[in-house]
Amino acid sequence: MPAETLILTVGANGSTSNPARRGHMVSQSLSRVDDSQLIRAAQRGDRVAFEELVRQYDRAVLRLALHLAGSEADAQDIYQEAFLKAYRNIGSFRFECSFYTWVYRIVTNLCLDHLRKKQVRKEDAPVTVDSNGEEFDLLGQVSDDRPGADPERDLMRRELGGRIARAMTKLTPRERMVFELKHFQGLKLRTIGEMLNTTEETAKNTLFRATQKMRGSLGDMR
Amino acid sequence: MNCDWVKQNVALYVYEELPDDQRHELERHVERCESCSVELGAFRAFHSAMRTVPAPEPTPNLLASSRMRLSEALEDAEQHRGWSRFTFDFAGWLHQARLAPALVLALIMVGFVGGGIAGWQVTRNAGGPGRDDGFKQPAEASIAAIRGITQDPASNSVRIRYDTLQPQTATGSLEDPKIQQLLLYAARNNYNSGVRMDSVNLLTQRPEDEKVRQALIFSLRYDNNPGVRLKALESLRGYVKTDTQVRDAVLEALVRDSNAGVRSNAITLLQPVMADGSVRQVLQHLADTDKNQFIRSESRRVLDSLPEID
Numbered sequence: 001m002p003a004e005t006l007i008l009t010v011g012a013n014g015s016t017s018n019p020a021r022r023g024h025m026v027s028q029s030l031s032r033v034d035d036s037q038l039i040r041a042a043q044r045g046d047r048v049a050f051e052e053l054v055r056q057y058d059r060a061v062l063r064l065a066l067h068l069a070g071s072e073a074d075a076q077d078i079y080q081e082a083f084l085k086a087y088r089n090i091g092s093f094r095f096e097c098s099f100y101t102w103v104y105r106i107v108t109n110l111c112l113d114h115l116r117k118k119q120v121r122k123e124d125a126p127v128t129v130d131s132n133g134e135e136f137d138l139l140g141q142v143s144d145d146r147p148g149a150d151p152e153r154d155l156m157r158r159e160l161g162g163r164i165a166r167a168m169t170k171l172t173p174r175e176r177m178v179f180e181l182k183h184f185q186g187l188k189l190r191t192i193g194e195m196l197n198t199t200e201e202t203a204k205n206t207l208f209r210a211t212q213k214m215r216g217s218l219g220d221m222r
Numbered sequence: 223m224n225c226d227w228v229k230q231n232v233a234l235y236v237y238e239e240l241p242d243d244q245r246h247e248l249e250r251h252v253e254r255c256e257s258c259s260v261e262l263g264a265f266r267a268f269h270s271a272m273r274t275v276p277a278p279e280p281t282p283n284l285l286a287s288s289r290m291r292l293s294e295a296l297e298d299a300e301q302h303r304g305w306s307r308f309t310f311d312f313a314g315w316l317h318q319a320r321l322a323p324a325l326v327l328a329l330i331m332v333g334f335v336g337g338g339i340a341g342w343q344v345t346r347n348a349g350g351p352g353r354d355d356g357f358k359q360p361a362e363a364s365i366a367a368i369r370g371i372t373q374d375p376a377s378n379s380v381r382i383r384y385d386t387l388q389p390q391t392a393t394g395s396l397e398d399p400k401i402q403q404l405l406l407y408a409a410r411n412n413y414n415s416g417v418r419m420d421s422v423n424l425l426t427q428r429p430e431d432e433k434v435r436q437a438l439i440f441s442l443r444y445d446n447n448p449g450v451r452l453k454a455l456e457s458l459r460g461y462v463k464t465d466t467q468v469r470d471a472v473l474e475a476l477v478r479d480s481n482a483g484v485r486s487n488a489i490t491l492l493q494p495v496m497a498d499g500s501v502r503q504v505l506q507h508l509a510d511t512d513k514n515q516f517i518r519s520e521s522r523r524v525l526d527s528l529p530e531i532d
Contacts, residue, residue, distance in 0.1 A: 047296050048444060054292065062280040062288060072284055079288045084295055088302050161275040182237060184277040189239050204234060211233045215268050 039099055042090050050090065054083050057100060060185070061107050068111045068180055078114060082107045097194060104195045108177055115173035167217035175210040182207055225251075228258045232265045282470055283500035290477070333367055333385075396427060402434070409437045415447040422450055426457035435461065439471045448481040455487055463494045473504055482514055489520055496528055 035056075041049035061082060066075035085106050093102055168176055177196065181187045187195075193203040228251055234240045235248050252259050280288075369383040394401040408421035422441050428434045441454035455475060461468040469492075476488035495501050502525070509521035 043301075045301055050296070051289075051293065052440070052444065054289070058289065059280065059285060062285060063277055066280050066284075067277045072280075075280070076284070076288050076291065080292055080295060083292050084299055087296060087299055091301055157274055160271065164272065164275055180277075183272060189234075189237075204239070207237070208230060208233055211265075211268070214272075215264075218268065218271075 035099060036095070039090065039093060039095075042087070043093070047087075050087055053099065057103055058083070061103070064107060064180065064185060065111060067184060068176070069114055074114065078107065078110050082110050085110075101191065101194050105197070108181070108195050112173050112177055115176060119173060163218060164214075167214050170217055171210050171213055175206055175213065178203055178206040179210040179214070225255060225258055228252065228255070229261055232258075232262055235262070236265050236269050281500055282466060282473065282498075283503055286470060286473055286477075286500070286504070289474070396424060402428075402431075406433060406437045409441055415445075415450060418445060418447065418450050419453065422453050422457070426453065429457050429461065435465070435468065439467060442471050442475055448479075448484055451475070451479065451481065451484050452487060455484060455491065459491050462491055469495060469498075469501075473501065477504060477508070482516060485514070485517055486520055489517075489524060493524075496524065502528070 035053070038049045038053045042053060058079065062075060062079050065078040065082075066072065069075045069078055082103070086103055093099065168179070171179060174196070178189075178192055181192045181195070182189065189203040189207065190200045193200040196203065228248055231240060231244070231248065235245060240248065252262050367385045369385065370381075371383075372381045373379070374381070392400060392404055396402070405421045405425055408417055409425060418441070422438065422445075425434050425437060429438060435458070438454045438457055442451050442458065445451050445454070455472065458468045458472065462472055463469075472488050472491050476485050476492065479485050479488070489505075492501055496505075505521045505525050508517055509525055510518075512518045512521065
């Protein structure tokens with residue numbers, strides 16, 4: 001069925017507009033339409049729209065939570081709480097920052113709370129537990145699946161993973177968060193500052209302290 | 223720029239957070255300062271050692287179960303509305319108006335009434351100095367709404383601001399970006415399932431395009447017409463093995479779709495990734511607990527045909 005007919009509402013102020021420019025405007029608005037339309041629909045209580053928004057960000061959120069919390073069960077709790085909180089409060093989202101920053105602000109706050117509680121409980125062992133309650137070293141779990149991967153090198157990498165995990169437990173929750181967002185998630189320090197409700201300058205200083213401590217702990221890697 | 227400054231900022235340099243001018247100065251300083259060059263080398267060694275151990279990716283199974291758990295919790299969750307319930311959401315209202323055919327019809331009727339008023343106003347001044355040359359008779363462009371009417375007391379001219387609702391036709395090949403955008407729009411937003419089916423049907427010819435694949439995944443997840451979902455599912459067949467998002471969407475269709483036909487087709491589609499632990503787990507769950515007898519027996523049959531894993 002090759003024939004397509006579309007009715008478009010075109011705003012006019014009593015004058016005709018250039019069709020090429022109009023086409024450009026239509027294509028621009030179509031590409032931007034998804035996020036803001038989904039957010040507005042979610043603000044009206046549309047759960048399906050909210051779940052579609054969730055799917056755009058949830059893999060990264062789960063990765064962050066898994067890496068920081070250290071266990072699949074805790075990561076799932078953080079994921080659940082973050083998105084429920086976002087759903088309950090989406091009415092207060094005013095498009096002043098991107099939805100991505102807004103969601104990450106919620107997630108990082110929950111992760112910070114989790115890290116602080118963990119610190120108080122002094123559960124800083126790098127060994128974590130999976131959903132079956134079995135212990136595993138999270139950073140050491142990243143295996144090298146490339147064809148022809150060297151098993152000896154893979155073993156060394158796993159050992160290094162364990163040392164990095166231990167070194168990260170020596171950071172304060174905030175240092176760990178900044179280091180995590182910068183090194184593992186690859187975010188810009190300005191964005192990290194926005195997410196943590198602080199300035200880019202403070203985020204820079206925190207990153208400096210975190211890398212110094214990490215290098216100190218990992219000594220012979222320097 | 224001195225050595226202390228370089229040592230304080232070497233991390234920002236490696237993480238590409240320094241402004242261009244400072245970056246350039248640091249590079250020049252390091253070229254002629256041995257201790258800073260050693261410091262930069264040490265930080266680079268630290269950085270590359272850290273990069274050999276990336277953050278672990280959540281497994282598809284963990285992601286799927288997190289989504290399911292959230293979906294269940296959202297059923298009972300309520301939004302905090304506060305004062306916002308008393309404010310009028312104009313943009314939201316416009317959005318609803320665009321999507322709701324009944325409201326659009328009402329707008330057109332208002333447009334015709336408004337058009338009649340506008341025609342009368344313009345006719346009154348016909349041939350006068352204030353006539354807008356861009357004005358078209360309602361036969362050419364239906365007036366959707368009159369936004370404002372003002373009269374200039376000095377010249378007696380009338381200024382009318384109005385919107386038009388114009389049917390348009392776009393013609394082009396499937397490679398034409400404008401045609402692609404309209405098809406993507408139709409696949410996601412049109413209320414007529416026949417139009418959605420036609421657009422998905424055409425989009426299935428280009429599943430290699432990332433945007434098209436996203437639109438097909440969207441249709442598979444959210445289209446309320448099982449025929450459209452089935453069409454979208456079929457078109458994703460070639461990507462189950464290589465694209466984890468496609469695999470997640472197909473797994474989700476298998477677990478959650480309300481239509482047994484879509485679910486049984488999803489089982490067939492998952493054939494190339496049956497060896498995957500997470501797929502096996504989902505099939506095992508369905509074989510044990512699914513309410514649909516056909517899905518239970520089909521899952522069991524597929525599981526039995528798989529080689530045992532020690």
